[in-house]
Amino acid sequence: MADTDDMRAGEKRVDLAPPADAVLRFIGHIETPFTSRDLCPRQGRIDGPECVLHLAPEWVPALRGIEAYEMVEVLYWLHESRRDLVLQSPKSDGETRGTFALRSPVRPNPIGTAHVRLIRVDGPRVTVRGLDCLNATPLIDLKPDRCAYSPAAPEKPTATG
């Protein structure tokens, strides 16, 4: 029986098929100097080593204009993660917390994000600093850190009021 009890006046519902999993399309892979999880930093630093985003050839045109940005947001698939823990006790402090209260790579959909410094773009190779992932981690997406549609910071009050 459809749940209509909590609907408000004017609302309408439709019957939907059960959701299917989304299908990601990897756009390339990431080359880093980190060859084991223990060698990866817990979070990347923008003064960290240079890493290269290798884009698949069909996505190279999608890079047009990205050189204008100093900082870029990178999304990647932490492919060696297990995905079945709801409580975790991180090695760093052993304190047990819920998966969604952590930035652990272990999550139902192991998506990692990082704000990285763009160093150079050379065809399908985008060199950045600030990553924390294993060499050969699949690349999901990249986007400017801030763009024309980002909300501007509110004006600061002046000393004269």
Ligand code: SAM
């Ligand atoms: N910066 C991302 C975030 O906050 O969403 C990821 C943070 S996660 C704490 C980074 C850690 O994930 C690394 O220190 C390493 O232990 C692990 N890791 C890195 N690449 C991975 C991969 N491809 N598969 C599984 N675990 C990975």
